[in-house]
Amino acid sequence: MVIIIIIPVLSITTGLLTAMATAEATCYKPRERDGQCRHDPYRLPSVLFGTKTTYRHATGLHTKWASRARVPGCRPLLLMIFMRHTTRFPGKKDLRKFEGRLPELQNMILNASRVGSGTLCRQHVNSLRKWxxxxxxxxxxxxxxxxxxxxxxxxxxxxxxxxxLLPSRFYQDEYVVRATSKNRTRDTAYAFLKAVLYRKELKKFKRERALGVDDDMLAFQSTCEDKLEKQGVNKTESQEETKFLDSVMVQQMMQTMSRRLGVNVSTDDVRLMAKMCAFEVALRGWSPFCYLFDKEDLDLLEYAEDLDDYEEDAYGNERSVALGCLLVEEMVDKIREKLRTSLTGGASFHTHLRAALYFTHAAVMKSLVAKLGLGRAAPPLRASNYCRYRTHRPWRSSNLVPFTANFALVLFQCGNAQLTVLPILNEKTVWLPGCRSVFCPLEDFLRSSVVQSSRNCDPEKICSKGWNASGRPE
Known part of the structure; x- marks a missing residue:
C-alpha cells in the first residue's frame, strides 16, 4: 500500500522537476530580427545596467521638489546620509578596452552590413556609423x-x-562631511553642498577645509583587499557569474548576437558593448551600442552583474557584510553625539549637530545594504535560478546601488522623550529587521541584530587571513 502511494508521488515530483528544468532552460527566448526597424527605433531596450544605472532611471526622480516629511507629534533632530558618488566617466581599465576594441567592432559590424550580413535595421546601422x-x-x-x-x-x-536639518549656513558643529580620497566622492560632496548652502557659505566650507577624508571608513573594501593581499589572500572572481556566463541561455544570446551583427563576437565583446551602452546612456542619454541589443539580452547581462555583486560584496561574502559594522557604528556614534547620553536614561540635547554626510563607493554601499538586512534573496541568487528572479528579485543592483545611491537615517523626537529613527533607501522608506514598522523606536533599533552585530567592530580582525563569520580564528 505504501509503495503504491509513493510511486505516483515520485512520478509527479520528477515530472515537475523536469518541467521546471525545461522552463529554466527556455526562459530566455532570443528574438531574431528581420532587418526592419520597429515603429520607435530609437527607444532604448533597457535603462537598467546594475551599478552603472543612473539614479533617475533607478528611482524615476528627476526634479528638485519633494514634500516636507511630516510625522505627527514628532520633530526631526538629526539627518545621516551615506551616498555613493554620482555618475562618472569610465575608469582607466575600461577606457583602455573601449579605445582598443570598440572601433574595431564598429568597423567589423559596418563591413558586415555593407555585404548584406547581419539583421540590423538601417537606422541602427546609421547610428553606429556616426559614432x-x-x-x-x-x-x-x-x-x-x-x-x-x-x-x-x-x-x-x-x-x-x-x-x-540642512541649514543654508555652514557651522562646523552643525555639519559633519566626510568623503574618500578619490576625487569623485569629494566632487559629489561639493555638488550636494552647493545645492544646500549659500554660495558664500560653500566658499567658507572649502576655505575651512571642512571636508574630511576617511578611507578607513568609507573605502573599507579597498583597504581590506589591500590588507588581505599582503597576507596572501587574493580576491577571487564570482563563481556564480562565471557559471551563468557559460550557461545555455547566455550562449544562445551570443549566437543570436553574432547572427544579428553579422560578426562572430565573444562574451567579452558583448559585455564591452553593453558597458559602453550603459556609460553613454548615463552620460548623454543614449548610445548606438544599445540598439544592438534586445531587452532580453541586457536583462541577462544585468543578472550576471547582480550575481557578482551578491556573491562578492553582499550576502555571498560574510567578510563584506561584517565590514558594514563600520557604518552602523558611525550612525550609533552620531546619535550618541547628538544626545550626549548613554541612551539608557533620559535624553538631553547638548550638541548642535544636524547633518552627517558621507560620500563613498558602490562596494561600500552594497556592504551597507547587506548589513542592514535589505535585498536578501531566499533562495540566494544563483546561476541556475535566473528564470525565478528574471523580473522580480530582492537584490537588484540597478535599484539598490545605482550612481548616487543613498541611505539616510533620520532621528526624531516624538513627544517629550520618545526617540525614533526612520531609515530611507534611495528616498524610499524601508523596514529594518527588528523594527515594528518603518518608523522604528530607537530602543528597537539599538537592540536589533543590525546594531548588536556591529558592536566591537574591528576591521583589523575582519580583514585578517584567519577571520571567519563566527569571529573565531579558523
Missing part, C-alpha cells in the same frame, strides 16, 4: 555634469523633506 570614440585618459573616473546636476536635485529634495 566616434572621443574619450581620453584625462576623463578617467571624472564625475559628469549630469551627475553633478542629479546630486544637486537629491540634496534639494532632502532639504525640502527636512528643512531644519
Amino acid at each position: 566616434k570614440y572621443n574619450w581620453d585618459a584625462s576623463m578617467e573616473n571624472r564625475v559628469t555634469s549630469s551627475g553633478i546636476r542629479e546630486t544637486g536635485e537629491i540634496a534639494s529634495r532632502f532639504r525640502r523633506m527636512f528643512p531644519g
